[in-house]
Amino acid sequence: FLVEKNSLKITSPKSLKGTYECAIGNFGVPQYGGTLVGSVVYPNVNKKGCNNFTDVNASFQSKPGSFPTFLLVDRG
DSSP states (O other), rough: OOEEEEEEEESSSSGGEEEEEOOOOOOOOTTOOOOOSSSSEEOOTTTTTHHHGGTTTTTOOOOOSSSSEOOOOOOO
């Protein structure tokens, strides 16, 4: 079993600004050397993502023409 390490760079808000070590969730073929840019959202409800977010009246859809939204959930 191999865990691939990576880093997450947060640019705002200032209270979280910095680079953090993390592990990659490989759901498909990884794009080595690639970069993703978007907004990261940590939900107030359903933090483990075990239920459909529409069941808890939460939507994280990106607006047309904006950066994609990445949902950060706890693994458990």
